[in-house]
Amino acid sequence: MKLKRTHTCGQLRKEDVGSTIQLNGWVNTCRDHGDLTFVDLRDRYGITQIIFNPDHNQEVHTSAKELRSEFVIAIRGTVGPRLQGKENPDLATGEIEVLVDELAILSKADVLPMEVADHAEISTEVRLKNRHLDLRRPKMQQNLMFRHKIVQTTREYFNRHNFLDIETPMLTKSTPEGARDFLVPSRLSPGEFFALPQSPQLFKQVLMCSGYDRYYQIVKCFRDEDLRADRQPEFTQVDVEMAFVDQDDIIECMEGLIIEIMALAGIEVKPPFPRFSFQDCMDKYGKDAPDLRFGLEIKDVSDLAAQTDFKVFSGAIESGGQVRAINAKGASENIARRQLDRYSEYVKEFGAKGLAWMRVEDGKVNSPIAKFLEEDLLNRMLERVNGEAGDVIFLVADQRKVVDQTLGNLRLTLAKDLDLIPENEWNLSWVVDFPMVEWDEDEQRYVALHHPFTAPKPEYADSLEENPKAAIAIAHDLILNGNEIGGGSIRIHDQGMQKQIFRLLGITEEEAELKFGFLLAALRHGAPPHGGIALGLDRIVMLLRGLESIRDSIAFPKTQKGTCLFTLAPSPVSDRQLREVSIQVVGSAAKKDS
């Protein structure tokens, strides 16, 4: 390689003045100042200003005329101090510049389809199509370097704590229980399919049963779901499992890790993180991953609503529903009448039939529903929600699920609109005591709230089958500013209990043996108590770097339609490739003439 670098572009300092050095990098900017040509030479490590001076070397100065943005060049030159007043304090190399003696153009750049600069406003589509250029932007480089740091810190943490990094298979068995699997047709077993893992759940449990004691893996997982803004079909999980532990051990271990990860972003957090029960979160915040950086707690006024003649309220209660309220404290002057109408519209998204509001004014209540409510009840409601002059109170009357969703989301929207979310606050908390199961109306059966391998608290073990809804799981979700960044549980290590749960979930014995036979075998032959957790790495990077999209935490992400605009995957493949794995395309996607 011609003129191989002796230094990176972030390395030279005042002490190097007088040295002859070689640099390699990209032309970040190129400016002609009179006779001199100034180039900012860029690499991952920084930027160094290099100067082409015709008085020093006419030939090299002439060659430099050819330089354009993003050319890759190599130079030899002499480090000199910058002229007084010309230092750049924003650059680590800002006190020096390099006078060029020799130049080699290693690679030219055609006209660029997008600018390589943080300040440039570029559409997501253009960025993703030109990911090779997008990835050159300092912000993206910082994102991926920060991700690298998190990953290495995580591994060092687990290594230090005696965990083993063990790889689990990517080509595994389809056991759809929850999300949809990505399938991989087998060539050697025609008509059969592998599935890409949704998580290494069963394998890590087997590893515990095989005595590996403490396992971790930073691993790709796959879910073929319709994608939301913060989801990717392939995502990366920090996957953890421990034997001979209880929930406190797992929580304590993970708090230690999170503290080190947060420190990488310059954020200090202190253990223990507070723990809240699922029920408490649903009651107070309408969500099982509540944002606790602000108040706006939900209050239950069902008992009062039951006593009124106002049918919207009393009817909801009679049909098994609830009436709950949020008090937007002192927000009256910040919420215009039109905004109230917009909220009423907004809540329909969550299935609410309506949104009642009350403006508390000096000595009276301004509300469309005030006239329907008996004064005494109205006053007791105000008292319940601590309603005072200047407050706006929102009420929803509906089935519990609708009330939770409506007020849970309205709470977040209000907080944003009213600017109640403190910047630079990092709220970490655990949500525990989840129900074991919930009733699935579509499938007309119970489904596991976490997954079918989650252990119940011992006190519910005996009454599981008679009262499944009441049973509480030993599960734990980790929440950062209202985002679930991890979830786990103590697992079932008793084969009898595992079979009981399968029964409860409507999984027949044959089905259980077919899908989960290897786990049952592991439980049958001496299984330790064990449990674990998985953290969502992409999301953690996104949150700590303050990114708008999870895509910016990933080098080569997919769009919301699950495609890669850079490589153009997925794509059609040859008939021969399909024939070899004994499949063909059907439906409207099939080629008409084949």
Add this chain to the structure above:
Amino acid sequence: MKLKRTHTCGQLRKEDVGSTIQLNGWVNTCRDHGDLTFVDLRDRYGITQIIFNPDHNQEVHTSAKELRSEFVIAIRGTVGPRLQGKENPDLATGEIEVLVDELAILSKADVLPMEVADHAEISTEVRLKNRHLDLRRPKMQQNLMFRHKIVQTTREYFNRHNFLDIETPMLTKSTPEGARDFLVPSRLSPGEFFALPQSPQLFKQVLMCSGYDRYYQIVKCFRDEDLRADRQPEFTQVDVEMAFVDQDDIIECMEGLIIEIMALAGIEVKPPFPRFSFQDCMDKYGKDAPDLRFGLEIKDVSDLAAQTDFKVFSGAIESGGQVRAINAKGASENIARRQLDRYSEYVKEFGAKGLAWMRVEDGKVNSPIAKFLEEDLLNRMLERVNGEAGDVIFLVADQRKVVDQTLGNLRLTLAKDLDLIPENEWNLSWVVDFPMVEWDEDEQRYVALHHPFTAPKPEYADSLEENPKAAIAIAHDLILNGNEIGGGSIRIHDQGMQKQIFRLLGITEEEAELKFGFLLAALRHGAPPHGGIALGLDRIVMLLRGLESIRDSIAFPKTQKGTCLFTLAPSPVSDRQLREVSIQVVGSAAKKDS
């Protein structure tokens, strides 16, 4: 958890005598000695002897009667010294034992389908079917713990050297150029497919073009090939790429890593590892991954063979072939006549029509072909191969490829049979100077010997199209004891050269744009010189641990038929799953009634 451990089973020492402790683990063995019950309690960290004494605690002693191998238990007890003469120097805990006060059976074990012990002779099939038990065997645990160490050492090495660990996609584009892709049907783009990556080759090159400078990843790769004993459909690669480097930089960097990896196995190796040219290896050893722990070099006698009237020799030369020989020095008395016949049979596997042999005796040559060879030529042949009394000389006359394959493999077989391979010798070397391309008879076109992104040596750049066969690539394979454990190259960073290579390989411009458009874009917009390598992790673990099969270096491997006997993957999936991704099974694998 009941009686949660205070120590692991490998932790207690003489200094702990007198302490009350708790242990958790598996019952490794269980012995009744008169009144006392001795249990060896096992976990990943070691074994501790625990004792149930009815004089100490009658109730616990009675409960212990229930214990069987592989039960998981928890105990509380007091550490005591072993009786004099009863110490076990093979155990780190061999000076102590634990007198049990309290016992909890955490999990019982049914009758086991296989024994959990290293000494047990168990078929591969039974081991793979019961992987949860197989993984409990100390040898397997040591394999995976050793793998963990290699992986962590590798990461630490690269982190220390300023590399970034960057994840590349698993769901990517099918660009079959070489091996067969595993396909993943897309649901959101019906009729289109992702492919699992055969290697992150193109992505790591793009990362170099995007300025990430030094990249590594320990990453799963996939090839849907018919499997040999040391291949797996999913395998793990230590993937590396560096910008602004030449071949020496890559080799030097990797030697540093290999030294640290070998040290984990207690093996000291010194850089620089010797480098051999591809041509030299083929000439002397018939293989491009030669085992250099022993001699048995191949000698060319074609020039002499051309002069004889013996048609088998002269005919081979006339039709463009060769005659080459191996001298098994002093092996005559160790190779029986019947063995010579067996070798003659063996070489047919490699396409050889026959194997000539000569026993050199005092003053004469004993050989079926001696009578056909003129004495002078025979003597000159002997001289060429340094043939002396007691030697056995093997000769093959055929086309070069057949001669290489035959003698290359015969050389290995002879070395094994004659016990010429020194134990505990670790021979590391580089093979370099590979041809750029070779002619593919089936496809009637040139194919890349490494891959189409490999750069030619500059001196061949201009004559590539007129004389492709002569062109030498800047490629490097790393060989350990005759096994290729890594391979890489300097890549093409010039779009014109890349297009030229595509043309040479018969890839049209449209095809190139369709398959590799994103790489070409990256090369077009400012690409640094770059290169790298990938190491085969599974194979390195196998070799350093002296394992018979690569399967023993992997927690959950596949069989040679590409199936997992433990989870029973692949498996049939539901019609709904297939319909969702717009495919159906065809051919003889299709269900008759669907």
